[in-house]
Amino acid sequence: MSAAVMAANTTSNLNTTEPKPAGDEVPSSTTNAGGMGWKSNLKIPAKDRRKRTTDVTDTKGNEFEDFCLHRNLLMGIFEMGWEKPSPIQEASIPVALSGRDVLARAKNGTGKTGAYTIPILEQIDTTKEYIQGLIVVPTRELALQTSQIALELGKHLGVKVMVTTGGTNLKEDILRLYEKVQLIVATPGRILDLMEKKVANMEKCKILCLDEADKLLSQDFKGLLDRLISHLPLTRQVLLYSATFPLTVEAFMRKHMKDPYEVNLMDELTLKGITQYYAFVQEKQKVHCLNTLFSKLQINQSIIFCNSTQRVELLAKKITELGYSCYYIHAKMAQPHRNRVFHDFRAGLCRNLVCSDLFTRGIDIQAVNVVINFDFPRMAETYLHRIGRSGRFGHMGVAINLITYEDRFDLHRIEQELGTEIRPIPKVIDKSLYVAEFHTEEDEQ
Template sequence: MTFEALEISPWLIEALKNVGIKTPTSIQETAIPLVMAGKDVIGQAPTGTGKTYAFLLPTLSKIDMSSDRIQLLILTPTRELAQQIFENVNQLIKDTTLKAAAIYGGVETQKQVKKIDSGATILVATPGRLIDLMRQGILDVTEIPFLVIDEADQMLLLGFKDELDFLLKTLKLRKQTLCFSATMDKAVKKLAYKHLTDPVEIKSKDEEVHLSLDQKLIQTTDRWKTVALIEQLRTTNPYMGVIFCRTIRRVEKVAGELIREGFDVKPIHGDLSQNVRLRTMKAFKEGVFQYLITTDLAARGLDISHVTHIYNLDLPETVETYIHRLGRTGRMGAEGCVISIVTDKDSEQIKVLEAHLGYSLELVKFERPEDHVDRTHEK
């Protein structure tokens, strides 16, 4: 299958060539013809399968390029993801007359509104900031024809259900709605079927992400988890890796320990300023340092093709979050490795995870080095 066969606009095919994308992924092959045919779509597609282009390519193909009104609204749960999608859009439209704008918290509203007023036809937004501007009378979205809800499961997890209901009721004149989610639980389906018109359900095979990954569990005790992580970092020594912790406090603590051990690592989390987070993300994308240590929320929108290894110092609380973490490596069919440091307390969670995945994960017992001096608990 080729992009030409999917009948997207010729200018988009040229734009794809310029960013090095030659052939569509499975989810793109499935979604694009449906969207081009005007269908509402509910798509289950894990991060890393090419789902962003699965909704961008057909919706951008349908935009009236002679109009300076907003025609496409893309809703995302976090500002990091909004920034990433905004970047993807700009890569595609840079040689056209189309303009895009992004609105999200943490940035001066006036600057964002100025971009919209300059004739933006594509708007990427987080629900909170969007509704704020609507209630102030600054922004009218009632006549936007195309709506995309990205990472709907995370949108609901973060408590945006009421905001989504409000927005979906407000966009009364929309012609088409697309809802994409890495996981598809009852809450996501209920939301979608309530507001979409005769939607077509599509699903990208999970195998595209997680079956191609080398996944293993390293069993140890709470006391030795950081030491086990350090051994894995030294053994694997990837080109680029992301380390996940459950809390901001743990991110900061472990980052300090890794730096003392000589690792090239930087933290990113919600307590850091927007400017610091953006600079850190930019530097990581450019390969300035080897490891990013982060929380799940701060990593939303992390789209870095060269990440080869994911390290879970803490298993996530839900299977859905684990799947989202998987999507940070092995992107677009590339190889990747996921290493989770676990203890006996994680046994039930591992059973649930394996039941969802449909296979057992390799379990390796961590052998404590006899000559290692444990300094991770020193004050």
């Protein structure tokens, strides 16, 4: 089977859920006379024993059951391996369930997707066949990932989830929209196109969620969101999630949100579990330095960032020539190829991924424990999102920056802007800083 066909199959699988028989419906309260016996029948994955930082453990002690969620939704949550809500989930799920607009700021990798997907799924009426929820994200890979999470969380509910992004067949999306769709996950250009063609009817869509809102409200998508929102009812609920809040987000809030409940869990910008290093090198030494890092580090999976698509391909070729397994991904690749690379890297079929900043937004691959900036970014915001691909959900990881003489001022400026410390790389990096077997919960007790 060709990569394109396999990728297309992967994408199409994200757009369907098996309908559940009416007999599966149960009261929303999970503390009724039925007790908690239903939990014993769940297919719960093995407990993650890795140590987690306070980014995700510093909670008030709530349980998912405390939110009075539909039991079938709780089943999906627990079968995802999610044991307890993280701080951003604890702070925003109850408010979102009340119908109020939410403006939430939290670090990368602390559970934002669950924080908005859970209340959206809870509020969808599966007996109604029209679109009730819309999640908008800035990249195609993030749309695929988010729709997959929505499908898995809602698999016992029977919610019909559809993902639609640029770079895929528009005709197929139009045909799917003539069938039953209740929740759409989309990139802004494609869903706006479907709205303006009067194929995606949003007249009864009661919830809009913008994830990575700072990116959606940047110049890259200028004016798209205003046009998109004009197709939604006036009585909609708006959920807005982001790690950074530029002025564009504030302007959007004033224009389109009603007395939003604000959550800000950004006491510091970088994740506590990520140790950051730099190595001073000449440009011509970078590949040799990378080869040394590969031989010395205990890499589970790594993501390596370059500043241009051309350099992404050149570096991936060099890494392969050195004898290491390596994929690459960037925005100029054909969409089926991008889908295949993303799917296979997430599945652990390759250890190293070279990419452009396409891959900085929201991409959640738990196995990544090393991020390398082969090219150092100019913007603090870009740096923040890049290193946030490691240390997901409170786990440990390292970020290593290859710094040339020209990068030295950017390095100091980004340290100051983020209020973080990027240290010189030691000869030996302590494995307890980034290798799972060296920092289990049992070790801490």
